[in-house]
Amino acid sequence: GQQVMQIPQYQHVQEGEDFTTYCNSSTTLSNIQWYKQRPGGHPVFLIQLVKSGEVKKQKRLTFQFGEAKKNSSLHITATQTTDVGTYFCAAYKAAGNKLTFGGGTRVLVKP
Amino acid sequence: DAGVTQSPTHLIKTRGQQVTLRCSPKSGHDTVSWYQQALGQGPQFIFQYYEEEERQRGNFPDRFSGHQFPNYSSELNVNALLLGDSALYLCASSLRGGNNEKLFFGSGTQLSVL
Numbered sequence: 001g002q003q004v005m006q007i008p009q010y011q012h013v014q015e016g017e018d019f020t021t022y023c024n025s026s027t028t029l030s031n032i033q034w035y036k037q038r039p040g041g042h043p044v045f046l047i048q049l050v051k052s053g054e055v056k057k058q059k060r061l062t063f064q065f066g067e068a069k070k071n072s073s074l075h076i077t078a079t080q081t082t083d084v085g086t087y088f089c090a091a092y093k094a095a096g097n098k099l100t101f102g103g104g105t106r107v108l109v110k111p
Numbered sequence: 112d113a114g115v116t117q118s119p120t121h122l123i124k125t126r127g128q129q130v131t132l133r134c135s136p137k138s139g140h141d142t143v144s145w146y147q148q149a150l151g152q153g154p155q156f157i158f159q160y161y162e163e164e165e166r167q168r169g170n171f172p173d174r175f176s177g178h179q180f181p182n183y184s185s186e187l188n189v190n191a192l193l194l195g196d197s198a199l200y201l202c203a204s205s206l207r208g209g210n211n212e213k214l215f216f217g218s219g220t221q222l223s224v225l
Contacts, residue, residue: 031211042201042216043154050211088153092210098167099144099214101153 003027004091006102013079014110021105023072023089030092032065032072033099038085043101046087081109113138115204115217123223124192132187132220136204142166143185144214145177146201154201160185161207189222197224 004025013019023032031050035043047056049065049072056063060083062075072089086104093100116135124130136143142161146154156169160179179185183204189196199221203214 033213042218043203043214045213045215048211048213097159097161097210098156098169100156101146103153106151 003093003100004029004032004089004102006089006105008105009103011105011107012110013076013083013107015079015081017079018075018077019079019107020073020075021087021107023074023102025070025091027093028069030069032069033090034063034072034074035088035090035101036085037088037104041085043088076107079107079109081111083107084109115202115215117200117202117217117220119220120218121221121223123225125225126192126194128192128224129188129190130192130222132189132200132202132222133184134187134202134204134217135184136202137215140204140206140215141183142205142207142212143179143183144203144205145185145187146203147171148199148201148219150198157187192224194224197222 006023033048034046037043047063053067054065060077064073086106088101088104090099090101115137118133144159145157148154157171158168159166163179174190176188199219201219202217205212
C-alpha cells in the first residue's frame with residue numbers, strides 16, 4: 001500500500017479563495033516532496049522539506065512539514081486558474097531509494 | 112540541456128503482446144526510475160536502475176522487466192500484456208538516486224491494451 005495518504009482527493013475552489021491539502025504518514029519520514037501534474041502532463045517537482053516544522057513559501061504556495069515529520073501540508077492563497085492540476089506529496093523510506101507518491105489532490109478552480 | 116525524453120508517446124497493443132518503452136535521462140543524470148500511473152491515481156513505483164542494475168523494485172510482477180545501458184538510457188519491457196496494464200508509464204531521472212533526490216519526469220508513454 002501507499003506510504004502516504006492525501007486528503008482531500010478532490011478540491012473545488014472558487015477563484016480567489018484559499019485552500020489547503022494534507023499529506024499524512026503513519027511512519028516518520030526523512031523528507032517529503034511535492035509535485036504538481038497539470039491535466040495531460042507529467043509530475044513536476046515543486047519543493048522538498050527536510051527539517052521538522054520546516055515552512056517554505058513559493059509565491060502563493062506555502063509548504064509545511066510537521067513537527068513529528070509524519071505529515072505535511074500545502075496551502076494556496078488567492079487561487080488562480082493556473083493552479084489547476086493534481087498536487088502529489090511523495091516520500092522516501094528511511095533506508096531506500098524508492099520515492100512513494102500519495103494519491104494526489106485534484107484541484108479544480110471555478111472562475 | 113535536454114530533459115527526460117520518452118518514446119513512443121502513445122502505444123496500442125492487444126492482450127498477450129509484449130511492449131518496450133524507452134527513456135533517455137536528463138543530461139548529467141545517471142539514475143532512472145519507472146512509474147506506472149493509472150487514470151486518476153498517483154504514480155506507482157515499478158523499479159529503479161543505477162549503474163546498469165536494478166537497484167530497487169516495487170510490487171510489480173516479473174512480467175515487468177527493464178534494462179539500463181552504459182549511456183544511462185533505459186528500457187521498460189512488459190510481457191504478456193493484460194488489460195490492467197493500460198496506463199501512463201513515466202520515466203524519471205535523478206543523480207545517483209539517493210533518498211533526497213528530486214525526480215525529473217518525462218512526458219510519459221500512454222499505453223492502451225485492448
